[in-house]
Amino acid sequence: MSTNGKYALITGATSGIGYELALLFAKDQYNLVIVSRDEQQLEVRAQEFRQHGVEVVTIAKDFFNREETLSVYDEVKSKGITIDVLVNDAGQGVYGLFQDNELDRELDIIELNISAVVILTKLFLKDMVAANSGKILNLASIASKLPGPWQAVYHGTKAFVFSFSEALREELKETEITVTALLPGVTDTDFFNKADMNSSKAVQDEDAKADPAGVAKDGYEALMAGKDKVISGLKNKVQIGMSNITPDSMVAHNMNEMQKPVDAK
Secondary structure (H helix, E strand, O other): OOOOOOEEEEEOOOOHHHHHHHHHHHHOOOEEEEEEOOHHHHHHHHHHHHOOOOOEEEEEOOOOOHHHHHHHHHHHHHOOOOOOEEEEOOOOOOOOOOOOOOHHHHHHHHHHHHHHHHHHHHHHHHHHHHHOOEEEEEEOOHHHHOOOOOOHHHHHHHHHHHHHHHHHHHHOOOOOEEEEEEEOOOEOOOHHHHOOOOOEHHHHOHHHOEOHHHHHHHHHHHHHOOOOEEEOOHHHHHHHHHHHOOOHHHHHHHHHHHHOEOOOO
8 A cells, every 4th residue: 555545547558658557656655556457457457556656456447338438437436445646548549531431440440549537537536525625637639729630530539638627727717636648749659550550750850759758757747736637749849839820721631741651632
């Protein structure tokens, strides 16, 4: 058991930004509830996090399946655990022209990136409101502020997450509960493999990929400070700033040029 006795629930905690966030919480003596699909990988990470002297509970669930998502809350409560911090990190994308992509795959992305976030936030927020205490960190993306040709559904889901986070924050402003959105750009994670996106111009430049540990640190610090959002990385801040004063059609065209396959004309 950790010294502060608090629990953070983190989805997608076995790799990438989610893993780095879990590590930061463990180092700060938060007990962890980590959720992902891969039971074996969860246990590997749990052993690692426990080295920081915290309790780690693993829950293997597939967020493409709504019933499994809904069951997370009951499983946590059955263990007598109260969640102090909720981190909705799990998310995937799918790369390609919308007209060509498989509908089922895109609906799975919506289920994971939107429905799971709504379900977990709804269920755990009720307890936070009752206690008038809690923090929520939602993984948005700079994609939430930009139209995304070749990733139309992914960008759409992240726009939802960002808008949802901002609205919730306003609704909760008279409480002691804070909601923070983390907006990273291209980050060196397994996201692009899962999205079949390695042919995209946007991911060909290895030097342009952010370190997930740095992104997690930005998000963690913003969460602990109670900020509404943080855009991770100077380059991404500049890109979003420029997009705010550029016509939407031009932003979409520029993103199309950035994201289309290297061998596309």
